[in-house]
Amino acid sequence: MKVNEMVMVIDNHKGIEKNFLCSFENFVKNHMSNACENFWEVAEMVTELEHTKDKDNAFCEMYFAPNKTMYARFCSGVNELRLFIAGKLNDGMTNVFEEDFCDKECLDVLFRLGISTDRSMAASKWPHYEKLESDFTQGEIYHNFNGSDYRLIEKYSGRNMLLMDVHSGQFVVGVGVDCFARYPQGEDRQSSLCEEGIEWGSGIYLGNTPSTINFSQLRKEYGIEKTIDTIDDYRASLNERFETYYTLAKNESISDSVREAATNAMYEEFGTGKRDTFITRRNAGEYDSGFAGMVAVEKNRGR
Template sequence: MVVENRKGTETNYLLNLTDYMEAALKLWGEHAEDMAGAIGTLYGTKEGRKDWSDLYFAANKSIHASFCGSEPQLREFLSGRFNDGEWSFDAERCSKDCLDVLRIYNMKPDGHSLFPYLHYEPVEHTFHAGEVLHNMNGNDYRVLAALSPQNLLLMSMRDSQIIVGNGVRFYERYPKGERPDSDSMVTGIEWDHGVYLGNDITRIDFDILKQEYGEPDRVENVSDLRDKIRKDFWMQKNVEQKEGLPERVRNAARDCLENTFGTSEPDVFDKMLDRGMYDGMYHAKEEQKKISGQAR
């Protein structure tokens, strides 16, 4: 997203990174050696360290740019939400692939819907932990755990909000009456409703979530019980191991494993599971500590 300010009049347009660098180089002229620093500042907007990268070429000429992080943010940009005064959108200066993105997300350059009617085609999909899903509301979510085939524990990629998506389904969306193709079709999810749990994972009780939103486990013998316990362990272990999650989320998952199973180490867990130490429901603290100490 680029805002060019000339004498107080702002022009908005969309560029990919290559086109942005070319445009900035033309404006920098003999100061092009400073471009690396400018790109570094721009990447700060992608990492959340700042909202906009600012380049000043003269007292009355500047460029302000930011990586677009979500569909709602893009709509705000197109509607002038980030402008201070008189502004316009110049589609002629946009990168072609950016205009293609607008079409895919059913947007006109003013942020309004391009097609009045859209068709949603259900698609069979098996959700798995670590997968990043695009919600048709414009936000992206990482799957922390599949509690059941259609109930997912999700984390918002925008603000780390933890959500239970209840009744999640996968769709292909395209303009009604048109033949779907790569230029017009978007894949993503919708859910019946979401349960918002905040962004402090340490306050989330995974056992209650499984009871409320997971499929009931049939426990008819010791083998079934141990399979269930193993599944519970790995549901949280997968969160702890998943790269790309905030460190505090992974640390909280590890703490939860330690508190529930007495260890976060799979080999230690397997030893205790095989010895039947969880058969009475998880806790035999002194023996757990002894085995954990031997393994470490």
């Protein structure tokens, strides 16, 4: 069994919540079928449970009686699993973790991961990390072992890159990014509990408003510095900046506020949100005044 195949269940009975873990099959058979009156209700509830995979902190709700309600969601990863066992996902009510209610295969996963059920959140054994080779492709989404997923917005160098949390829209420069396989001690990459993800030596967090971020300065500070000697070099740098804004503005998987901020920044700097219009204006030299300013600065430095 994999971590993301487990169902985290909160059983609320008379204001006391009991947390436990079970497989999808047993959850449907032993719990969901008792809350639903017919097959169609079961099908609807299964669909709602499946949707919890795509939403942070979203639980589907099953009503049994005025004083009994059950909530459930698929586990998204080891970090969320620890929080659930510790009662950090409950709504402040009195809650306990009921090991006796859990499926044996779920408890086996906890044992292999070294996760205690005593709510201390302490690990009895730490996982093994194996470094992997990765080319890191711009636009791809990478999982971080902190529990978040990040889209690679721009590579500055081999291991320095601009990333964006796909859920919150938070931008971060990852310095010294590496890819790892993580699995329990005593196992290997063939383990059902093996995860692949990225880690960085340090992260510079920039907020989630593109218009307040100096992308040019980030490229200079964390990338292999590109010299701009000709008008073609300058126009190429404009392409990169426009594409960064455009990609964010059109990405429906990120928050509306981030998309709006990217759109505003694009219009403010380039006067358009259309790629073909930008290319036409760029080729016509409408943005070249910025290059003239750079040349003037370089001449002054040489005096």
